[in-house]
Amino acid sequence: MLISSSPSDLSENDLSLALLGTAINMTSTNFAAATFDTIYQVQSNCLNFSLSAEKSTIECVEGLPLWRRSYNEINNELYKGYKNGNPEGMLNEIMGGLTSFTNNSKSVQFTFYFVYMNLQISMSFLLYPLFKSAKSASVVGMFLVIGTGLLGSNFFTLWVRDPSINSIWIMALEVYPGFALFRGIVDLCDYGIGSKRAGTFGMEWHHLKDNNNGMREVLIIMTFTWLVFILIAYSVDNISSLRSCLSSKKSPKKITSSSNLCQEPNTYVQMEKEDIVLEREKVEQFQNSPNSYYSAICYDLKKIYPGRDGNPDKFAVKGAHLALSRGECFGMLGPNGAGKTTFISMMIGLLKPTFGTASIEGLDLLNQMHLIHTIMGVCPQYDLLWDTLTGREHLRFYGRLRNLTGSALDEAVDDSLRGVDLLRVGNKLAGKYSGGMKRRLSVAIALVGNPKIVYLDEPSTGLDPASRNKLWEVILEAKKDRTIILTTHSMEEAERLCDRIGIFADGCFQCLGSSDELKNRYGGSYIITITTKPNNVDEVQSMIEGLFPNATRTYCLSGTQKFELPKTSINKSDIFGAIKLTKKRFPIQTWGVTETTLEDVFIKVAVEAASAIV
Ligand SMILES: Nc1ncnc2c1ncn2[C@@H]1O[C@H](COP(=O)(O)OP(=O)(O)OP(=O)(O)O)[C@@H](O)[C@H]1O
Incomplete structure (x- = not known):
């Protein structure tokens, strides 16, 4: 010691x-x-x-x-x-601190803390654009709080009491909210503790006139800075929204050949394909002269999710043009996170588009959604059913929403239950249905009451092959007199049900066409699949590439390899000859030759789209 x-x-x-x-x-x-x-x-x-x-x-x-x-x-x-x-x-x-609360006018304190709180919030809005991530904002915030505390307690409080320091300097410092808070608390404590000792009451409104406290100046400065901060923050926000809106309005014209869609932190470079350009031109034409042949037309739908907690905005749908005719089943394929659900959510009115609109049976998506709801059916990705209602009750409820009543409603409900093979269990509680039965009920709900447009989001997910085939028959039957938009991860489902397929990746359609058109456009090749022992993989590769210089290896895993050969440069007998030759050198476990499948097209398009993100 x-x-x-x-x-x-x-x-x-x-x-x-x-x-x-x-x-x-x-x-x-x-x-x-x-x-x-x-x-x-x-x-x-x-x-x-x-x-x-x-x-x-x-x-x-x-x-x-x-x-x-x-x-x-x-x-x-x-x-x-x-x-x-x-x-x-x-x-x-500590008691001194408490006295400042108990011995001063509550309304003075409320006003002081209320104005400070709003000032602090408006300062956060003002500083928000300076930070790209929540982490850096928290770190800077922490430094500000600690720094202000140290400066306030060690210097500012002393300066406030030092008569040699010009009050103008003190007021200038009080423009910073942390010091304004310090000044107010110092005054409240001085009054609180002083009055406690003197047996009187502390600061009241009339004390704001006194020269020995700075509460009046603090309140004026804080109110003024609060309004200025909020005005600046509002203007900055408006300018940046305007900029992003202008850039999204310009993008369709830029896209025509090769375009840049810029978004922090990545730059998306997108080369528009001929089929996409044709579809857009068709849509633009209908925008000027509506065409009753088409039941659903999307005009450049875009969706940007605003960034939260310091994260950047997410450009989920970067512009979708689509014209769907009556009786068409359109399939949306795409990797996870491509923006399919966001697109559908905009079409069914769950999300408001950031830009663009759509017309459903002549009704505008932005202004007439309430009318569109009456002619629309939706089967969401996850079943939204009430466990305590029967299948029949579900269908009656949704049938009524589509304006069906009386015998027309009974008939529609029976037809729907029959269509999805649930008639026998129509009076059973939906909570007791199996997963497949629930999925079929969801599809029946989407179709009941003859809606003009139906959205099916991955309708066959979780179904066994027999139930899936049954469901497909229902959809094939249903598509005859309505437009169906279907999202799926099953190529088989897309080929079986869809008249046209669009592969959606990175927020936009990368290609559009029938399954055969896409296979021809992106395929036009044979795929040889060979499985050997893993240690023969390199030998197989050099042999195939030696025999067919145009061959490209597209897949290799655990001894299984896929090679793509352009049809024009080869005929099938050459391939069989090559396999025979290979078999003589080392054992081949399995092999096969196929033409390009929709899955190959999908992988190719998705990989191309991913590699276009620079
Ligand atoms: N509410 C949201 N806020 C911010 N970003 C979102 C929001 N919802 C979706 N996203 C993002 O938008 C992108 C597109 O999502 P979306 O769910 O539309 O994709 P998807 O193609 O339907 O995927 P999946 O096939 O997995 O259902 C994803 O990157 C996702 O993380």
Whole structure:
């Protein structure tokens, strides 16, 4: 313990420094010191003490409330109360803080904290565009809070009380919300504690006129900066939205040949294919002269999800043009996260498009969605059924929503149940249905009441092959007199049901056409699949590539390899000859030759789209 041998030699300051205490002198408002400094203080009238060198302890003879052996003890008492009560009625720092709440006008305090809170919120809006991630915003926020606390408690509070410092400088500092808060709290505490001692009441509205406090200036400065901050933040936000809107409006024209759609943090470079250009031109033509042959027309639908928690905006759908005729079943294929569900959600009115619109049976998606709902059926990706209603009750409910009543409703419900092979179990609770039965009921709900347009989001997910075939028959029957938009991950389903297929990747259609057209366009090749032992993989590859220089290996895993050979450069007998030759060198477990499948097209298009993101 660094204490001089004779207690009488010690000054108050020496003692407080030597005892791990803070050198800050005790004042009635240094309550904030609890946060940043050790609270240990030797009070001015505690000068008679004894030092016991053997025990290395110091004891205060007069036993003033804050005189304790260690700052832990003091801190404990500050929070828990005095050990033997507080007969002297002394205030400690924390009590000082509380007094500022209890001894000042509630309405003054409410106004002060309310204005500060709003100022802080508007400052957050103002600073928001400066940060790209939530993490960096939190780190900067933490530094600001700690930095303001240190500066406020160690400097600003002293300056406020220093008459030699021009009040203009203090007011200039109060433009920063943290210092304005400090100033207000200092004044409230001065009034609170001062009045408690004097047995009067603290700050009231009429005290704002007094020159010995800065509450009036603080309130004016905070209200003014609050309004300025919110106005600037609002203008910045509007300018950036306007910019993004303008750039999205320009994009369709830019896209015609090769275009750039720019979005932080990546740049998307997209080469539009001929089929996409043709579809867009068709849609643009209908925009000027509507055509009743087409039941659903999408005009450049776009969706940007606003970024949250510091994350950037997500451009989920970057522009979809589509014209679907009556009786057409259109299949949307695409990798996970391509934007299919977002597209469908816009079409069924769950999400508002950021740009563009669509026309369903002549009704506008943006302004007449309530009418579109009456001619639309939806089978969502996940079954939305009530466990306590029967299948029949579900269909009656949705039939009524589509304006069916009386015998027409009964007939439609029976037809729907029959169509999906649920007539026998129509009166059973949906909660007791198997997964396949629930899926079929969801499809029946989408079709009941003869809607003009039906959206089926992965309708056969989770069905066994027999139930799936049954469901496909229902959809094939249903598509005769309505337009169906179907999303699926099953190539077989798309080939079986869809008249046209669009592969959707990276927020837009990458190709459009019938299954055969796509296979011809992206295929036109034979696929040889060969499975050998994994250690023969390299030999097989060099042999095939030696025999067919145009061959490209498209797949290789655990000894199974796929090679793509352009049809024009080869005939099938050459392939059989090559396989025979290979078999002589090493054992081939299985092999096969196929023409391009829709799955090959899908993989090719999805990979191309992914590699176009620079
Ligand atoms: N509410 C949202 N806010 C922000 N981003 C979203 C939101 N919903 C979807 N996204 C993002 O938009 C992109 C497209 O999502 P979407 O669900 O439309 O894809 P999908 O093609 O339907 O995928 P899946 O086949 O897996 O259902 C994804 O990157 C997704 O993370």
